[in-house]
Amino acid sequence: MEEKRFSHLRELLVDTKPVDIAEAMEEMGEEAPESTIIVFRLLPKDLAAEVFSYLSTAEQLSIVGALHEKQLKNIVEELNFDDKIDFLEEMPANVVKRILKNVTEEERTLINQFLNYPEYSAGSLMTIEYIDLKKEMTVFEALQHIRTTGVDKETIYTCYVLNETRKLEGIVSLRKLVLAEAHMLIEDLMDEDLINTSTWDDQEEVADLFKKYDLMTLPVVDQEGRLVGIITIDDIVDVIEQENTEDFEKMAALLPGDEEYLDASILTMAKKRLPWLLILMISATFTGSIISRFEDVLQAVVVLAAAIPMLMDTAGNAGNQSSTLVIRGIALGEIELEDYLQVLWKEFRISLLVGLMLGLINFVRMLLIVESSVLVAVTVSFTLSLTVVMAKIFGGLMPIIAKKMKVDPAIMAGPLITTIVDAMALIVYFNMASLILGIH
Amino acid sequence: MEEKRFSHLRELLVDTKPVDIAEAMEEMGEEAPESTIIVFRLLPKDLAAEVFSYLSTAEQLSIVGALHEKQLKNIVEELNFDDKIDFLEEMPANVVKRILKNVTEEERTLINQFLNYPEYSAGSLMTIEYIDLKKEMTVFEALQHIRTTGVDKETIYTCYVLNETRKLEGIVSLRKLVLAEAHMLIEDLMDEDLINTSTWDDQEEVADLFKKYDLMTLPVVDQEGRLVGIITIDDIVDVIEQENTEDFEKMAALLPGDEEYLDASILTMAKKRLPWLLILMISATFTGSIISRFEDVLQAVVVLAAAIPMLMDTAGNAGNQSSTLVIRGIALGEIELEDYLQVLWKEFRISLLVGLMLGLINFVRMLLIVESSVLVAVTVSFTLSLTVVMAKIFGGLMPIIAKKMKVDPAIMAGPLITTIVDAMALIVYFNMASLILGIH
Missing domain, CATH: 1.10.357.20 (SLC41 divalent cation transporters, integral membrane domain)
Structure with a gap:
């Protein structure tokens, strides 16, 4: 392969959906593991992170092993917070250590806190990348705030209104903000009668709330009513399939387990x-x-x-x-x-x-x-x-x-x-x- | 019950989630069917329509029977288009006739077209209430367009870019619009590499696309690539559960069916x-x-x-x-x-x-x-x-x-x-x- 072919391949990759790239890499990985690393190195940083989040644990491990310290740091930085947690949960201790070495003190504390939430709990599903507003803001100010902070957020379609102690006071959808007059106050637009869950709730109960109320996102609060994270519907779709698989397994006299059929020993x-x-x-x-x-x-x-x-x-x-x-x-x-x-x-x-x-x-x-x-x-x-x-x-x-x-x-x-x-x-x-x- | 108690009840109801009102009505309905009608009449028009869409077919029928022509017309007008189709699909012919009498010629044609899509097809899941943009629009114009037409749409978070023959040329998220500069052109922002489906595709394939690509909405196009509707994730969650139920039933030597256990004869x-x-x-x-x-x-x-x-x-x-x-x-x-x-x-x-x-x-x-x-x-x-x-x-x-x-x-x-x-x-x-x- 020559330099030219690589740049052509790179152009092709940029136009492909991340999950499709990940799927192709998995298939290649079975026969030619080193070529998956080559493809991965060709990807621009943000796309690489997205592709990475779709890879299987085995493939992630092999890539982590092949990356330099700096490349690894870049990928981890670009990962969505919840994907980062999912990834760290699956990695062996030495890899986790290697990664945590490269993040700020503050983020390390946060990651450790998230890694401690029990599996299958609301805490393990949530992300911290949400938009927070104050009820004294006008619609104009709120939209300004969204424009300046929105790029890295998991979703900007539901915004969370917090007071100075980060207690959740209401939610307001971007839809409402866009359709409202610029001078209106968030306080008058927000929905105070909100459905929420707590970090320790079981994921099955969380999924039931999404199904019952047709939710897109759900805020997770602590005992004092402070917002600690949000759960988004895309993760809930996975939970629903997981819970169904568990039922299928129990009904066929199997102990439920997480691993995919072809991956399990x-x-x-x-x-x-x-x-x-x-x-x-x-x-x-x-x-x-x-x-x-x-x-x-x-x-x-x-x-x-x-x-x-x-x-x-x-x-x-x-x-x-x-x-x-x-x-x-x-x-x-x-x-x-x-x-x-x-x-x-x-x-x-x-x-x-x-x-x-x-x-x-x-x-x-x-x-x-x-x-x-x-x-x-x-x-x-x-x-x-x-x-x-x-x-x-x-x-x-x-x-x-x-x-x-x-x-x-x-x-x-x-x-x-x-x-x-x-x-x-x-x-x-x-x-x-x-x-x-x-x-x- | 006196007039005062009613107005108090009404206030309570307005602060309750529609699905919870529907659930309470179902439970009341078993013992005191007439009181469900009283509760339903207390609801403001838009809330009534939303509650109505959550009711079981049996309860919907009993309410339709008790409403005057004009009240029925109001409810039907307020229903989301996809809920309207779901409702009409379940109603007996005489009720459908009574309802179609009250809609415009144009809407009647559209409803009949939707009622003809096969069950379990993409066509039967979709709604027509989407935002359409043109690629020549600037972000500012697009946001203006959304503000004037967005109120009745099922979602405004994904907008569809159509040419003059309604061919789908790309999609652009509200997120991109909000984060972009006002003078930018839709053409430069839109994503042309889009995932879509056609009206006759099976709902299981549609659900697989949502799961694979973490979609929130999916455009449905006809053979000429013209946009005919969109499917939203909340309906897909129901499809996933339906498909799982079908598998559970087949695996237990049952012919699959739609009716809930307690409702089936x-x-x-x-x-x-x-x-x-x-x-x-x-x-x-x-x-x-x-x-x-x-x-x-x-x-x-x-x-x-x-x-x-x-x-x-x-x-x-x-x-x-x-x-x-x-x-x-x-x-x-x-x-x-x-x-x-x-x-x-x-x-x-x-x-x-x-x-x-x-x-x-x-x-x-x-x-x-x-x-x-x-x-x-x-x-x-x-x-x-x-x-x-x-x-x-x-x-x-x-x-x-x-x-x-x-x-x-x-x-x-x-x-x-x-x-x-x-x-x-x-x-x-x-x-x-x-x-x-x-x-x-």
Whole structure:
């Protein structure tokens, strides 16, 4: 590659979206790590910082390793404050030390304070780059203030009105400022009835506030009502996906974790998977012991064994459907604790309808296709209908009970419900068989 | 209630967030429907429209029924254009007719055009209330234009630069305008390298663009590049939750649907649940026929039957874990089609680790607690390890194969995977038993 080609490449890069450059670098990094450094060095300082914030931790580390002290300092200076914190959180201690060496005393204190906010808290999401106004300002003065201080701010569309002790008194949108007369006072324009959160609040609650009130930004205040930072919607979109992923994982008997599938090590992955598999395996042996207990019934009518997978699977699926709908309803705020009777009544009627349909279809199938005896067909079909009803009521109520007991409803999904309703199904089945077929 | 109490209530309401008023009305509506109408009538026109847009379809219908022609007209006029479309989409034909009677010819045409965009398309998400600028304008002129036309716009933070044929030439943020010098030309400030979408694009793709580029708004253009509307992030947050709900439902063997759990009728709910339950029930009978085929093995060593639930459940759970992680990885863009070999290799190593651990623990358990014979314990434990490996590789690859075949990967989750790996587990089990225990 010659000098000319580089300057051409640089021109191309400047016209490309930062996230697309980052994506291309990640792909290149797999085959030719040194070329990603070359591309990165070609980027102008501000673009480089933006691209850097989109890179994976692994790629960031390899770039940090290749940069000189001064280049690194430039990049870190250009990073948005919240991206800076995210980046430092992921870096090993020696890199953090190397970076903190190069910042001012004041910024170091601030960074350390932010690094101490618990993961998944409002504090860990916020940035300090906001516009602050005073209520005595006129619109004209406020706009002047925004023009002089706005360049480095994460957003200028919502401005925060603070008093001399930095207590948050109100917010005013740039929209209001632009549409108002120049001589009007901020005090008369600002919205005092504001939604806020505190540094220690959970990110899920923060996301719920954004969703409920259609917010773009949310102020974070301390116990004295002083503004400590703001959270912007782009970070909330990531939180929503994170929380959904966590629910998906819990519902599939996985311990939730942060790492992307392709990045996680085999050991991390095994640790995510083993605990629940083990618990559920042990639980399933109890289901097995039910079969042992009714060995004589099975031995008397061996054909009964063939229906076991169908009964267990259908019970599990039916319970799983109900628990998933209720878990999702709770997560989206559509179902509250006090709705449990409604859920019960609803699941009862649906399960009756679905259970009877399935039982009927199975009855016909067994008579016509398998050519079972009527009594065996009755035993299996009746068990099927009954377990669907039990599974659905159980599946619908367990997430609500979990929520009531302050346990995440998401764990009351598929695998756990399946294991329990499997046992239910077998108990009903063998008792029905004893009763209807007269085996003792 | 007296006149005084009403005016007091009204004052209270004006200071309350619209979504909170809507929520309170919904709760009141369950017990005293007429009082919701009274509260609604107390609201000033603009607040009433905002509250109205947050109400459920059922509540909207009951209010529309109680309003006079003129009141209804006022509310509809005040609604944001996209809220108006959402509302009309949900209303029965006679209500739509009643409302369209009251709007101008021009608006009626526009509404009808918007009502025709397919559900879940970019067109159905967009609004027409945006700011348009010309590239010849100066910053001063542009800000003047925003001040005179901005009041009714959904957002003024992103402005769209159009030529005389309404072709989109660039976008410029209010941030840039406010920070720029008054005499500068829009042409020199605008960003021409813009991300856009077309009316027929799927909402999931639109949401992916927002997530990838951290967008606040996205322009929607027609085939000639003319701007037809804009999509804002608040609607995208809803889309993200909708798409996640759809995945949760598909992964729990449910047909996806729009209605909230508590609002959906029993019949709608049964229709959501029955098809997959039926398909999976029929599939599970094949699993059952495997048991029938190996009846002699079971009859020779009845104790083998007791391990069937444990083997089936563990295989299902193991496969389910892998498929869920891969489905989620695909949904979040972390796993691409070409990564299939990586997934295969990863699942192989993890499943070997997890499978061996589970097999070992089970072997010890069977010897010490159940006091099985060594050969039976070997049969069960070896089957367990082997099926975990098979289930995880199968569970990890199926979503990618589905994606390759343009089927939604989400259906390759729990229930379907479980049914298939159950059958695998049994076939391995009985063959192992025949082999190790020497039963023919």
